[in-house]
Amino acid sequence: MATHKPGPSSAERPNDAHSLQQALDAVRVGAWSWDIRTGDLIWDKEMPQVLDIAPDFFDGRIETWRNLIHPEDLPVVLAQAEHALREGAEYNVKHRVRRPDGTVVWVAVRGRIVVGEDGAPARMVGRLWETNESLVALDSVGRALRHMSDGFLAVDTAWRVLYVNVLAERLLGPSRELVGRTLWDIREVNTPGLESACRRAVADRRPTGLDLRLPVDGRWYHLRLIPVPDGLTVYLTDVTERRRAEEQRLAAEHAAAERAARIGELTAALAEALTAEDVVAAAAERVLPLFGATGLIVQARQSGRVQPVGSVGYPRAFLDELAKGGIPAASPIELALHDGIPRFIDSMEEMKADYPEMGVLPGLSGKQAWAFLPLVVSGRAVGGCVVSFDRPRHLTGEERTLLVALSGLVAQALERARQYDAEHGRAQALQRGLLPRALPALPAVTAAARYLPASEGTLGGDWYDVIPLSADRVALVIGDVMGHGLHEAATMGRLRTAVHTLAGLELPPDELFSHLNDLVSELGDDFYATCLYALYDPASGVCTFAGAGHPPPAVVHPDGTLHFADVAANPPLGAATPPFETTELKLPEGSLLVLYTDGFVESARRDIDSGIEQLAKALTVGLDGARGADRSPVREAPPRPRPGTPHRHSEAGHLERLCESLVSALLPAQEETSDDAALLIARTHILPADDMASWPLPEDPAAAGVARGHVRHQLGQWQLDDLVATTELIASELVGNVVRHAKGPVRLRLLRSRTLICEVSDGSLTTPRIRRALDTDEGGRGLQLVAALSHRWGTRYTSEGKCIWTEQPLPEPVR
Structure with missing residues (x-):
C-alpha cells in the first residue's frame, strides 16, 4: 500500500462510519499511532483490553512495545516495519505478544505511513486485533469491506477473481460473472499494461497501480494492486476529481509557461x-x-x-x-x-x-x-x-x-x-542631398541609376554621378567610401564635390585620381575609398577608364555580347601611389556601360566573384525583358536619339526597367543587406560624322581669314546662318591668339550637337586668361569678346597641347 497524504482514508469516510463501527464493536480492535521522529507510541483505550494487560503497564515508549513482541517474531516484525518505512508500503504483520504474566496471544497488526509537510514519513498509524476471535466478528469486518466506498477485488495466485465487493460489482458487473475469471480478461479493466503490472507487483512484493477510465460511468479510477501471501488484492478508487484538478494545474502551468x-x-x-x-x-x-x-x-x-x-x-x-x-x-x-x-x-x-x-x-x-x-x-x-x-x-x-x-x-x-x-x-534626407537629384539629359549618353541603403538604414558612402564636360564629353563616376556612418557619408559628399571640381578643370582621369588620392590620404590612415571614373568622348567613341580598387564595369555591345572591362587594378584611394594607369575602350554606337559598387554584387551569402557572375546573367535576362517590353524584335543599336525627343524618353524608360530588373535579381526586397549599394547604367551614343568638321590651319596671320572661310562654309551647310557672324568673330579671335602667343600645329573644329561648339587647338600648354585692358591698350580684349559672345568657354589640355572651346546655343527651329 502506497504512502498516504494526510486526509481521510477510505475506511474513515462518512458513508462507511456506521458499518465500520458495527464491525469494531463486534471485534475488539485497538488503535495506535507511532511518531517516527520522536519514537513516542500512543495507544487508545482498547489496546490494553485486546492484549489483556493492565492499562498502566504501557508507558508510551516504542521500546516497551518491542519487549512485548515474542523474541522469535521480533526479526520479522522489524523487517516488515523497515520495509513499510522505506517503500511507503502498508505495514501488515501477524505475530505473537508475550504478556507480562508469560501467556502468549496472536495478534494481527496493520498500519499505514503518514507523510509530513516535507514529504518524508512522519507517523505510522494503524490497528491491532486478536486473530483467534469468533467467525461472527470476522464476518462483520467482511461486511465492512464489502460495502466500503472503494471497489475491492481479491485475486488468487492463478490471477482468478475470488471476491468482489458491492462497488466493484456496480462498476465491473455481477459477481457471478466476475468470480473465477482472470483479472485482465474482464473487459472493463482490460487496459494495456495491467497483466505486466500484476505480475511485477507479485514478483517484486511491491504495490503498484495504474489509472483507467471505466465505461459504466466514464469516470477515472486508480487500480491499486497490492500483493498478499495468497494472491493479490485490487482496490478501485475514484480519482476523477483529483485528475481534473491535476489537469487544471498542468493546464495553468502550461499557460503560464x-x-x-x-x-x-x-x-x-x-x-x-x-x-x-x-x-x-x-x-x-x-x-x-x-x-x-x-x-x-x-x-x-x-x-x-x-x-x-x-x-x-x-x-x-x-x-x-x-x-x-x-x-x-x-x-x-x-x-x-x-x-x-x-x-x-x-x-x-x-x-x-x-x-x-x-x-x-x-x-x-x-x-x-x-x-x-x-x-x-x-x-x-x-x-x-x-x-x-x-x-x-x-x-x-x-x-x-x-x-x-x-x-x-x-x-x-x-x-x-x-x-x-x-x-x-x-539620415535618408542627408543621403539624398549628397546624391544627384536627377541625371542630366546629354547627347553622349542616356543614363539611369539606383541607390539602395543598407537594411539597417545606416548612412553609407556609396555614390554615383554623371558630369557633362566640354565637346559633349561626359564623365561617369561611381565610388564607395569604406565604412558606414555620418562621417563616411560626409566624406562621400566631399569626394563627389572634388570629382565635380576636378572634372570641370578638364583634367585627364589619371591626374584627377592623383588629386583625389591626396584628398583621401589627408583624411587619415583609416580612410579609404574605391572609385571608377569613365570619360566618354562621343566624337571618337572612345571611353577612358581609371579605377582605384573598384569592381570592373560591365560592357554590353549592341549585338548583346557582354564582358567586364579589363580596367587597370590600382589600389583604393588613400592607399595608392600615383601615377594611376588608365584603360581605353572603343565603344560601338548604342553600347551599354554598367557601373556598380561592391555592395551590389557582394553579400553574406555570396562572394564578389559569384556576384559579378550573377550580375552578368541578370543583365542578359534583364536586357531581353526590357526589349520585350519595348517590343523590339532584334538586338541592334537604336538610332542615336537627341535629348528631349520621344525616342530618348523611351530609351530612358528602357534603362529604368533594366535597373529595376537588376535590383530585383541581386538585391531582392526581402533580403537583409549589411552594405549600401549603387548602380549606374549608361547607353553611349556617337556623334554622327556629318555633325563634325575639322581643318588644319597655317601658322601665320592668314590663319584667321582661313578659319572664317571654313566657318561660313560649314555653317551654311548646317543651315545655321544666324550663327555665322558670331562664330566667325570667335574663331578669328581664338586663332589670332594662337598665332600671336602659342605654337602649332593649329586646328579648328566645329561640332553640331545641342549647342554649336567651336574649338581651336594648338601645341602650347600656356593657359589663356582674361585680363583687364586699359583704355589706351590697342589689344588684350579678345578673350573678353569671346566670353561675351559665348554661352560657355574654357580650356582643356590634351596629349598634344591644349584646346580652347566655346559653346553657343542653337537657334530654335522654324515651325
Missing part, C-alpha cells in the same frame, strides 16, 4: 524592432495569441493628437473612417491617455452605453470587446494601444495586469522606433 515564452519572444522582438511598423508587427504576432484577440491598433501622439501608426485585423472601411474623421476627444483611448488609466470594455452594449461619442466606429470595426491601454514612457504618454476581440470578452484581473505590463514593453519599443524613424528620415 506559454505566457512567459511569449513575453520573452515579445521582449526579444521588440528589442530588434527598428521602425514603428516593426513594433506593430511584433506586438500583433506575440500579444494577440496570448489572449485570443483578433485586432490591434498602435497609435502615437503627434502634435497633440493621437494618430494610428499601424493596425492588424481591422476592415478597410473602419480604417478609412478613422483616417477621415479621426479619434473622438471623448474616446476611451483619449481618456486613457489623459489620466493614464486603462479602459476595458467587455461588450458592444457596454461600449454604446458608456461611450456614445464613438458613433459608428465600433460597429465598423467588427469587434465586440476592447482593451484601451495608454503607452507611457517615463511618466509621459507617447501613444495608445487597442487590443480587440471578435466576441464579448471579460478579461480577468490577471489578464488585465499582464496586458498593462505588456503595454509598457510596447511603449518603450514605440518610443525607440519613433526616435529611430526620425533619425533615419534625417
Whole structure:
C-alpha cells in the first residue's frame, strides 16, 4: 500500500462510519499511532483490553512495545516495519505478544505511513486485533469491506477473481460473472499494461497501480494492486476529481509557461524592432495569441493628437473612417491617455452605453470587446494601444495586469522606433542631398541609376554621378567610401564635390585620381575609398577608364555580347601611389556601360566573384525583358536619339526597367543587406560624322581669314546662318591668339550637337586668361569678346597641347 497524504482514508469516510463501527464493536480492535521522529507510541483505550494487560503497564515508549513482541517474531516484525518505512508500503504483520504474566496471544497488526509537510514519513498509524476471535466478528469486518466506498477485488495466485465487493460489482458487473475469471480478461479493466503490472507487483512484493477510465460511468479510477501471501488484492478508487484538478494545474502551468515564452519572444522582438511598423508587427504576432484577440491598433501622439501608426485585423472601411474623421476627444483611448488609466470594455452594449461619442466606429470595426491601454514612457504618454476581440470578452484581473505590463514593453519599443524613424528620415534626407537629384539629359549618353541603403538604414558612402564636360564629353563616376556612418557619408559628399571640381578643370582621369588620392590620404590612415571614373568622348567613341580598387564595369555591345572591362587594378584611394594607369575602350554606337559598387554584387551569402557572375546573367535576362517590353524584335543599336525627343524618353524608360530588373535579381526586397549599394547604367551614343568638321590651319596671320572661310562654309551647310557672324568673330579671335602667343600645329573644329561648339587647338600648354585692358591698350580684349559672345568657354589640355572651346546655343527651329 502506497504512502498516504494526510486526509481521510477510505475506511474513515462518512458513508462507511456506521458499518465500520458495527464491525469494531463486534471485534475488539485497538488503535495506535507511532511518531517516527520522536519514537513516542500512543495507544487508545482498547489496546490494553485486546492484549489483556493492565492499562498502566504501557508507558508510551516504542521500546516497551518491542519487549512485548515474542523474541522469535521480533526479526520479522522489524523487517516488515523497515520495509513499510522505506517503500511507503502498508505495514501488515501477524505475530505473537508475550504478556507480562508469560501467556502468549496472536495478534494481527496493520498500519499505514503518514507523510509530513516535507514529504518524508512522519507517523505510522494503524490497528491491532486478536486473530483467534469468533467467525461472527470476522464476518462483520467482511461486511465492512464489502460495502466500503472503494471497489475491492481479491485475486488468487492463478490471477482468478475470488471476491468482489458491492462497488466493484456496480462498476465491473455481477459477481457471478466476475468470480473465477482472470483479472485482465474482464473487459472493463482490460487496459494495456495491467497483466505486466500484476505480475511485477507479485514478483517484486511491491504495490503498484495504474489509472483507467471505466465505461459504466466514464469516470477515472486508480487500480491499486497490492500483493498478499495468497494472491493479490485490487482496490478501485475514484480519482476523477483529483485528475481534473491535476489537469487544471498542468493546464495553468502550461499557460503560464506559454505566457512567459511569449513575453520573452515579445521582449526579444521588440528589442530588434527598428521602425514603428516593426513594433506593430511584433506586438500583433506575440500579444494577440496570448489572449485570443483578433485586432490591434498602435497609435502615437503627434502634435497633440493621437494618430494610428499601424493596425492588424481591422476592415478597410473602419480604417478609412478613422483616417477621415479621426479619434473622438471623448474616446476611451483619449481618456486613457489623459489620466493614464486603462479602459476595458467587455461588450458592444457596454461600449454604446458608456461611450456614445464613438458613433459608428465600433460597429465598423467588427469587434465586440476592447482593451484601451495608454503607452507611457517615463511618466509621459507617447501613444495608445487597442487590443480587440471578435466576441464579448471579460478579461480577468490577471489578464488585465499582464496586458498593462505588456503595454509598457510596447511603449518603450514605440518610443525607440519613433526616435529611430526620425533619425533615419534625417539620415535618408542627408543621403539624398549628397546624391544627384536627377541625371542630366546629354547627347553622349542616356543614363539611369539606383541607390539602395543598407537594411539597417545606416548612412553609407556609396555614390554615383554623371558630369557633362566640354565637346559633349561626359564623365561617369561611381565610388564607395569604406565604412558606414555620418562621417563616411560626409566624406562621400566631399569626394563627389572634388570629382565635380576636378572634372570641370578638364583634367585627364589619371591626374584627377592623383588629386583625389591626396584628398583621401589627408583624411587619415583609416580612410579609404574605391572609385571608377569613365570619360566618354562621343566624337571618337572612345571611353577612358581609371579605377582605384573598384569592381570592373560591365560592357554590353549592341549585338548583346557582354564582358567586364579589363580596367587597370590600382589600389583604393588613400592607399595608392600615383601615377594611376588608365584603360581605353572603343565603344560601338548604342553600347551599354554598367557601373556598380561592391555592395551590389557582394553579400553574406555570396562572394564578389559569384556576384559579378550573377550580375552578368541578370543583365542578359534583364536586357531581353526590357526589349520585350519595348517590343523590339532584334538586338541592334537604336538610332542615336537627341535629348528631349520621344525616342530618348523611351530609351530612358528602357534603362529604368533594366535597373529595376537588376535590383530585383541581386538585391531582392526581402533580403537583409549589411552594405549600401549603387548602380549606374549608361547607353553611349556617337556623334554622327556629318555633325563634325575639322581643318588644319597655317601658322601665320592668314590663319584667321582661313578659319572664317571654313566657318561660313560649314555653317551654311548646317543651315545655321544666324550663327555665322558670331562664330566667325570667335574663331578669328581664338586663332589670332594662337598665332600671336602659342605654337602649332593649329586646328579648328566645329561640332553640331545641342549647342554649336567651336574649338581651336594648338601645341602650347600656356593657359589663356582674361585680363583687364586699359583704355589706351590697342589689344588684350579678345578673350573678353569671346566670353561675351559665348554661352560657355574654357580650356582643356590634351596629349598634344591644349584646346580652347566655346559653346553657343542653337537657334530654335522654324515651325
